[in-house]
Amino acid sequence: MPALAARGLRAGYGRGADIVRGVDLDQAPESIVTVIGPNGSGKSSFVKTLAGLLPARAGSVSVTGRDVTAEPPARRVAAGLAYVPQEANVFPSLTIGENLKLATEFLRGRAGVGAEQRTRVLELFPELGARLRTRAGDLSGGQRQMLAFASALLAAPEVLLLDEPSAGLSPKFVGETMEAIVRVRQTGVTVLLVEQNVAAALRIADEAVVLVAGQVSLRAPAKDVSPADLGDLFFAKVA
Numbered sequence: 289m290p291a292l293a294a295r296g297l298r299a300g301y302g303r304g305a306d307i308v309r310g311v312d313l314d315q316a317p318e319s320i321v322t323v324i325g326p327n328g329s330g331k332s333s334f335v336k337t338l339a340g341l342l343p344a345r346a347g348s349v350s351v352t353g354r355d356v357t358a359e360p361p362a363r364r365v366a367a368g369l370a371y372v373p374q375e376a377n378v379f380p381s382l383t384i385g386e387n388l389k390l391a392t393e394f395l396r397g398r399a400g401v402g403a404e405q406r407t408r409v410l411e412l413f414p415e416l417g418a419r420l421r422t423r424a425g426d427l428s429g430g431q432r433q434m435l436a437f438a439s440a441l442l443a444a445p446e447v448l449l450l451d452e453p454s455a456g457l458s459p460k461f462v463g464e465t466m467e468a469i470v471r472v473r474q475t476g477v478t479v480l481l482v483e484q485n486v487a488a489a490l491r492i493a494d495e496a497v498v499l500v501a502g503q504v505s506l507r508a509p510a511k512d513v514s515p516a517d518l519g520d521l522f523f524a525k526v527a
């Protein structure tokens with residue numbers, strides 16, 4: 289059974305045309321799938337539709353076999369689908385410890401949430417545990433991403449959706465962020481990774497899904513996709 293599945297997913301904003309135009313996805317448990325594509329191709333909109341922040345106009349989303357299409361975002365988290373947005377993903381005026389506490393409070397009631405999961409998450413990100421009193425706003429971009437991952441992982445999710453976690457990071461921090469994603473997967477979490485940094489994403493992903501104008505134009509093992517070949521695909525004329 290796929291950890292995450294989408295069937296004929298369509299979504300858009302307000303009265304505008306569909307931006308996500310019939311996307312299918314079947315993601316194996318504990319895999320990393322990267323969603324790549326040109327600017328404005330609908331990658332963020334797709335991941336927001338999976339998370340329930342943008343309503344699906346058609347199609348379905350399921351997590352570990354459970355249909356969550358009609359569920360609001362918080363219920364999807366409870367169903368095992370956690371989401372880290374591209375921006376504003378931590379509370380800058382709160383400390384690391386307070387951010388983690390708030391996430392735990394929000395998640396109260398979901399199985400697996402609590403002190404043990406907090407310990408497990410801090411083992412994954414020891415640099416956070418060492419600085420619990422530091423304000424999130426004082427962290428580097430890379431450390432802030434770690435805190436955002438950690439907050440999402442407190443839900444003990446089956447699936448983690450990441451929207452461009454390397455955006456705005458220096459090459460060193462891009463590498464660290466990708467390493468962190470690999471560590472997260474090693475704990476049994478399935479990761480869907482939207483990335484602009486195609487080369488970095490392909491290095492850690494099992495599978496690549498190329499989205500062009502809201503449709504899947506290629507789905508292939510990441511090792512078979514060369515960033516150099518993607519230009520033609522990204523800028524191909526789409527019907």
Ligand SMILES: Nc1ncnc2c1ncn2[C@@H]1O[C@H](COP(=O)(O)OP(=O)(O)OP(=O)(O)O)[C@@H](O)[C@H]1O
Binds near residue numbers: 327
């Ligand atoms: N809140 C919004 N309201 C209206 N249109 C939007 C909104 N967010 C995105 N769009 C439009 O949806 C289209 C796809 O945007 P989206 O951010 O999903 O693409 P993307 O592939 O993630 O792009 P990028 O790589 O630049 O982040 C764009 O034309 C964009 O203008």
